[in-house]
Amino acid sequence: MKETNTTASATAPSNIAIVKYWGKKDEQLPVNPSISFTLSKSVTQTDISYQTTNTALEILFLLDGNEKPEFIPKIRAYIQRIKHLLPALETGILTINSSNTFPHSSGIASSASSMAALSMALFDALATSDVNKEPTLSEMARLGSGSACRSTSLGWNLWGRTEQMPLSTDQYAISLNERISPVFQTLQDTILILNSSKKTVSSTVGHQLMENHPYREGRIQQANANTEKLLNILKTDDFNAFAEICEEEALSLHALMMSSKPGYTLLEPVTLQAIERLKAFRAENKLPLTFTLDAGPNLHIIYPQAHSKAIMTFIMIYLRPFCEDNQLIKDEISFNTINK
Numbered sequence: 001m002k003e004t005n006t007t008a009s010a011t012a013p014s015n016i017a018i019v020k021y022w023g024k025k026d027e028q029l030p031v032n033p034s035i036s037f038t039l040s041k042s043v044t045q046t047d048i049s050y051q052t053t054n055t056a057l058e059i060l061f062l063l064d065g066n067e068k069p070e071f072i073p074k075i076r077a078y079i080q081r082i083k084h085l086l087p088a089l090e091t092g093i094l095t096i097n098s099s100n101t102f103p104h105s106s107g108i109a110s111s112a113s114s115m116a117a118l119s120m121a122l123f124d125a126l127a128t129s130d131v132n133k134e135p136t137l138s139e140m141a142r143l144g145s146g147s148a149c150r151s152t153s154l155g156w157n158l159w160g161r162t163e164q165m166p167l168s169t170d171q172y173a174i175s176l177n178e179r180i181s182p183v184f185q186t187l188q189d190t191i192l193i194l195n196s197s198k199k200t201v202s203s204t205v206g207h208q209l210m211e212n213h214p215y216r217e218g219r220i221q222q223a224n225a226n227t228e229k230l231l232n233i234l235k236t237d238d239f240n241a242f243a244e245i246c247e248e249e250a251l252s253l254h255a256l257m258m259s260s261k262p263g264y265t266l267l268e269p270v271t272l273q274a275i276e277r278l279k280a281f282r283a284e285n286k287l288p289l290t291f292t293l294d295a296g297p298n299l300h301i302i303y304p305q306a307h308s309k310a311i312m313t314f315i316m317i318y319l320r321p322f323c324e325d326n327q328l329i330k331d332e333i334s335f336n337t338i339n340k
């Protein structure tokens with residue numbers, strides 16, 4: 001057999017969910033639909049090289065140029081799941097070199113951007129030309145990490161079946177960009193790094209705890225209703241209605257963690273203090289800002305670009321002091337392009 005070497009590179013953004021994916025069924029399928037937008041500066045760049053051999057697949061993984069063998073089992077499990085899409089990966093030597101533009105444990109999901117970037121690079125290097133690119137990429141990413149399927153295409157994405165959108169499916173995400181009103185095309189996401197310690201319970205374990213959760217059915221109903229409502233709100237300029245869903249979803253996510261068996265908390269006292277400060281400022285100034293949370297204590301402050309000046313001044317004076325070492329990340333939606 002003649003050995004060949006193929007290389008490919010890809011960059012993918014992280015995303016922040018407004019309606020949250022929380023709970024899985026079967027092979028990495030969601031129990032409810034979710035809606036998110038991709039970020040602009042928080043991205044993963046991945047370079048791969050694939051050498052053909054006739055021996056079982058060998059994997060080398062580097063993060064910022066340093067070998068990290070501890071990530072290999074997760075990548076191997078992912079490759080096992082996508083082998084029906086990329087059968088070539090049974091054999092060969094695959095070298096993956098990945099780097100993130102954002103710090104680890106910063107409240108930004110690195111699994112979303114890294115699994116999306118890896119899927120895109122593998123697809124470019126190894127996919128046959130007869131597959132439909134967009135859905136296949138999203139499906140591959142989903143098999144790496146659920147939320148990653150909302151990171152293979154820029155802007156607003158819906159993952160999971162919902163009545164209102166006939167093309168929606170649990171298998172991959174679909175773009176919502178064609179139905180998004182201007183105000184929601186310019187959203188800013190300023191991420192307050194309130195605590196950067198490693199999470200005590202991973203999202204993967206959190207999803208499992210939804211299996212026998214006492215509020216499981218109620219949560220599925222809530223997420224479906226919020227998906228339907230948000231799909232309509234995104235067509236309008238109704239920021240207040242958006243904020244209501246955004247906060248309900250963020251707080252419900254953490255309430256589900258607290259009411260799991262065993263229950264756990266990822267919020268920190270400082271998260272609640274920052275939320276209260278934000279609400280007081282909003283009540284006084286009637287400005288359009290809201291917040292969401294990922295599976296961690298760091299607060300994402302969401303607002304339209306048109307109000308950036310006043311809201312950033314508030315954040316810098318009143319919220320930044322809550323941050324660990326004054327750290328915050330000024331990110332925004334990536335609607336058409338990534339601005340690293």
Ligand code: DP6
Pocket residue numbers: 016017019020021022028034109111144145146147148203204207253294295
């Ligand atoms: C709270 O996609 O990280 O961020 O599928 O096990 O990799 P796995 O989980 P992951 O879960 C993300 C959960 C969330 C909400 C969301 O992004 O929708």
